[in-house]
Amino acid sequence: MQKSIKKVLVLGSGALKIGQAGEFDYSGSQALKALKEEGIKTVLINPNIATIQTSEGIADQVYFLPVTPYFVEEIFKKEQPDGILLAFGGQTALNCGTELYNKGILDKYNVKVLGTSVEAIMNTEDRDLFVKKLNEIGVKTPKSIAVESMEDAFKAAESIGYPLIIRSAYALGGMGSGFCYNEKELKELAENAFSYSNQILVEESLKGWKEIEFEVIRDKNDHCFTVASMENFDPLGIHTGESIVVAPTCSLDEKELALLQELSKKTIRHLGIVGECNIQYAFNSETDDYRVIEVNARLSRSSALASKATGYPLAFVAAKLALGYSLDQIGEMGTPNSAYVAPSLDYYICKIPRWDLNKFAGVSRLIGSSMKSVGEIMSIGKSFEEIIQKGLRMIGQGMHGFVGNSDLKFDNLAEELSHPTDMRIFAIAEAFDKGYTIEKIHDLTKIDPWFLGKLKNIHDYKLKLQTYDHIEDIPADVMLEAKRLGFSDFQIARFVENPQGNMEAENIRTRNYRKKLGILPSVKRINTVASEHPELTNYLYLTYDGSDHDIPYYKNDKSVVVLGSGAYRIGSSVEFDWCSVNAVQTARKLGYKSI
Incomplete structure (x- = not known):
């Protein structure tokens, strides 16, 4: 570790915005925890009072100030930190750090950027530099021209050809971006994009290609690997934050996966990133052609997802790497508790976004390259059918899973x-009801047939359940398969009994019958890496696709269950994370087991 580092300033992300939310409270809190473990004094700048990271006992000093170069310089004068972390506060922190560097403020106060250098960050953020850098190693990027005037935007469009995607440089959540098919649409989009940034990107449209994402980690000794592979259910053209995302990748074969993993390592090494980053690809499965869409040299929403999905604490590890540790020094080498190797998954997870568009009058419900979702959930299971059904019930918008709404x-x-x-x-569920084939839905949506086939399995099983007249007629193997495919007792009752009145009574009847058949879920666990007590790891999930429990059942009279608030909504967000965490910590201090 760098011995000279005694005090570090961490940049937070400020107020929650659409496109930048609770994930940066998570990554910042993890970074502060890692610094504290090393006995380093921590200073945080973040005006958001509702977060965990601004709570007592996380950072040594908290400044409730805007994350801007002016205020950061004032903190430099007063606190005189040795180092600064830029990668844990989203796009806001990254943009602020770049400005501090360009204005010479970091040099003036002799503050060292820890982890990935600002030059490497600028190589990923500035499109021209990014494309030039990747051209040096023959890695393909979308045909793209960065322009700073309307006139140049029209020239760029002419040279690339329609359809195009227009994007703002340095913008968060895809702000100001969109697709255009002619000059009139280009003019509208470019004018909008210029209102967010003085540089916009005119790029070839790869709409309909698959979108694949990897979280990549690299240390100072050049040990580099992909921690998690993720695949968007939606094809390119829908922002990752607007998309259902599944890990690990589902529709790629081993050869395709290996190709993209090798490209990821090659790219991250060449960019000189130290710590954690994510890389996004457009991938055409028919031709095995690819483009690197972007690299985020920071923690992102996907990294929060990947950390929970794999049990590999990316933000914590990235903070340790920024302090000069190598991966073999984090956790315990040669054990499953080491940060040196990627975790392997024997389950699927999916992230489903939640929108709150019905709270606004006159807003377009269309989703695309600019983010509108306000929250998301993650569900875990052994099959795609199980996680999508569980997940849709979790967001509170499709109360009955994929079918039955x-x-x-x-x-x-x-x-x-x-x-x-x-x-x-x-709409896909209704399309199956109306007899649309997988091919027809694929033509209309460009969603990969692998996913559509799994959704059709759910639809087909609904039809099977509807052939029974009474709950008690369902054989044990049929009931088990329905549970394996993620059907809730409530859904099963609805398809079999089709009750008009008391749903709750039918629900209880179904549950009692299922239990009588001996069909019960098993408790499974995601192992966490580099944790203080690996045997007490706390990420658990229930599935009907397993026979035994991963953890023994402890009868515990002194335990307390805390109910969280679920997916963010407008009017219910990170403040309830703060409440739950404080409740759990207090319960623990009082000697209760907290759940």
């Missing part, structure tokens, strides 16, 4: 499928 009806189904909205997944 008969109150949702679409006037123009083909339009709904080809122009995605926040309700598209339920």
Whole structure:
């Protein structure tokens, strides 16, 4: 570790915004925890009072100030830190750090950027530099021209050819971006994009290609690997934050996966990133052609997802790497508790976004390259069918999983499928009801047939359940398969009994019958890496696709369950994370086991 580092300033992300939310409280808190473990004094700048990282006992000093160069310089004068961390506060912190560097403020106060250098950050953020850098090693990027005037935007469009995607440089959550098919649309989009940034990017459209993402970690000794592979359920053209994301990748074969993993390592090494980053690809499975869309030299929403999904604490490890540790020094080498190797998964996870668009009058429900979702959930299971059904119940918008939301009806189904909205997944369920084939839905949505095939399995099993007249007629193997495919007792009762009145009574009847058949879930666990007590790891999930429990059952009279608030909504967000964490910590101090 760098012995000279005694005090570090961490840049937070400020107020929650659409496109930048609780994930940066998580990454910042992890970084502060890692610094504290090393006995380093920590200073945090973040005006958001509702976060964990601004709570007592996390950082030594907290400044509730805007994350801007002016205020950071004032903190430099007063606190005189030795180092600064830029990668834990989202795009806000990254942009602020770049400005501090360009204005010479970091040099003036002799503050060292820990982890990935500002030059490497600028190589990933400035499109021109990024493309030049990747051209040096023959890695393909989308044909792209960075422009600073309308006139140049039209020239760029002419040289690349329509359709195009327009994006703002240095913007968060895809702000100001969109697709255009002619000059009129280009003019509208470019004018909008210039209102967010003085540099915009005119790029070839790869709409309909697969979007694949990797979290990559690299230490100072050049030990580098991909920690998690993720695949967007939606094809390119829908922002990752607007998309259902599944890990590990589902529709790629071993050869395709290996190709992209090798490209990831090659790219990250060449960019000189130390710590954690993510790399996004557009991938065409028919031709095995690819483009690197972007590299985020910072923690992101995907990294929070990947940390929970794999049990590999990316932010914690990235902070240790920034202090000069190598991966073999984090956790315990040669054990599953070491940060030196990537975790392997024997389960699937998916992230599903939640929108709150019905709270606004007149807002377009269409989703695309600019983010509108306000929250998300993660579900864990042994099959895609299980995680998608569980996940849709968790977001509170499709109360009955993938099938059974008969109150949702679409006037123009083909339009709904080809122009995605926040309700598209339920439109797919209705399309199966109306006899659409997988091929037809694929043509309209460009969603990979692998995913559509799994959704059709759920639809087909619903039809099977509807052939029974009474709950007690269902054989044990049919009931087990329904549970394995993620059907809730409530859903099963609905398809078999079709009750008009007391759903709750039917639900209880179904549950009692299922238990009588001996069909019960097993408790499974995600092992966590580099944790203080690996045997007490706390990420648990229930599945009907396993026979034994991963952990023994402890009868414990002194235990307390804390109910969290679920996916962020407008009017309910990170403040309830703060409340839950404080409740759990207090319970623990009083000697209770907290759940």
